Amino acid sequence: MSRTAAVPGLRIWHLVAVLSAMSAPLVIMYAFQIIDSVASPAPGALWPTGFDLNNWRFLWESVDSGRPGIWQVTFNTFVFASVTSLSVCAFSLTAAYALSRLNFPARRFFLAGLIVLHAFPTITLIIAIFIILQYLGLYDTLAGVILVKAALELPFGIWIMKGFYDTVPWEIEMAGVQDGASRFRVWWSLVLPQVQPGLAALLIISFLSGWSEFVLPLVLAPGAGAQVLATYMNAVIASETTQDFGLFKAIGMFYTRPVIVIYLIFQKRLMNIYGGGTKG
Template structure:
C-alpha cells in the first residue's frame, strides 16, 4: 500500500495525458456503429453502414479490403519471420564469436538503426528500379526487412550477452556440437527476446505506410495503411465515419496482439545491458 501511495502522482500524470487519447478512441468506436445528425455529438441510431467496405467494393482506386488485408498480413508476417531468423543467428555471432571487423559491424548496426527511413528513400527507389522490384510487394518486403534488421540484431545480441558462457562450455565438453548447443541450450534462454522481436517486427510491418506508398504505388501491392489514405485523398467528399470504421478494422489485430502478448512485449527491455 505504501508503494502504491508513492506512485500515485505518476499514475495521475499518466492518466491525465492518456485521457484525450481514450476519449478519441471511444468516439471512434461509437461513430463507427452509429448515425449522427450534422453538427451533433449525440448518436441518433445504430448502423452497420459504415462497415460496408467489408462486403462492398469501394471506389478508392485500390484493391478490395480483403485483398489489401491479405497483402498487409503477408507483408508483416514475412518481414517478421525473416528479421527474426537473421537476428537470431547474426546476434549470436556478434555476441559469441571473435572475427575480423567485429567492432565495425557493431558500430554499423547503431549507425544504420539511427538513419531515418525517409533519408534513404530516393536511393532505395533507384535500387528497386534497377533490380526490377519497384511496384512489387516483394520489393517492399525486402526493404522493410533490411531496415528492421539492425534493431533486431542489436536486441538479440543483448539477450545472448546475458546467457552465461558456462552453459555452452558444459555442452561442448559433453561432446555436443556448437550448433546443437546453440539450439538446445542457448536458444531457450533467449526465447523472450525471440518472441519480442517477432511481435515488434510484425507490428512494425502491419503499421508501415511510407514504404508501400512510395515504392509500390500500384493497386496490386497496396496495404491497409495506403487503403485508408485513399479514403480521404479527396477530403471534400470523404466519409469520415467510414474512415473511422476502416481504422477500427485496421487497429483490431494490433489490439488483440497487444492484449495477448503484452508481457512478452515488455521483455524486449529486459535483455542486453552489455554492449
C-alpha cells in the first residue's frame, strides 16, 4: 500500500520542485500585491512596518479632483462590461445558429470571415474606428466604446456558440418541426436549452473581457464622463503629482475582486467552453 502511494510522489518530486521555482515569482507578486495594499513600507524597503488602511482612501474620498469618484467609475465599468457581454451573447446566439443550421448565400464567406476577424489584431483598426465614432457623434461616450468592444468580441462569441450549436442533433429540431412548432419556437424552447452551458460561459467570459478592457476606453473615451476602472488606474499611476504605488495596488485589488469572485463561482461553467458540448 504505502509503497504504491509513495512511488508516484517520489517520481515527480523534481517536477514539483521545478514548477515551484517557476511559479515562485508569481506567488511573490500576488503576495506583495495584497500586503502592500494594506501597509505602507518606507521607500525602498521591502518589509512593511505596520498595518495601514490609508491606501484604500479612494473608496471614501476623491483622489483626484479632476476625475469622478471611484463608485461612478465602478458603475461605468459595470455598465460597460455587462452591456457588452449581453449584446455579444444576443448577437452570437442568433448569428451562430444561422451559421450552424441555415443555408444562406455566402455562408462559407462569413465562416471564413469569422476566423480571419478572430485572428486579426484589432488594435490596427483603432484609427479607423476613432474616425467612425467621431463621425457618428459617439466619440467619448460609453455607448460608443460598448459598440466597438461588442463588435470586436463578436467573432469569438459566434465561433464558440457555433461549436455548441453543432453538437445539437438536427433530429431534435426536425422532431420539433414535426410536432408543429415554428422554427422560432423550436430554436427558443428546444435548441437554446441545449446550448445553455455555452451561453453561460460566453456571458461570463465576455463580461470579464469587458471588465478588463483598457485600450478601447483609453483611446475612444478619454473624457471624465466615460471613465472605467482600467483608465482610472492608469490615470492614478500616470499622474505626475501623486505617484502613490500603495494606492495603485489597493485600487488594483479593488478592481480584481469581482473577477476572482466570478471565477470562484463559475469555474465549472467556464470549463464547459473547452469541453465544447452538453452531456446528458
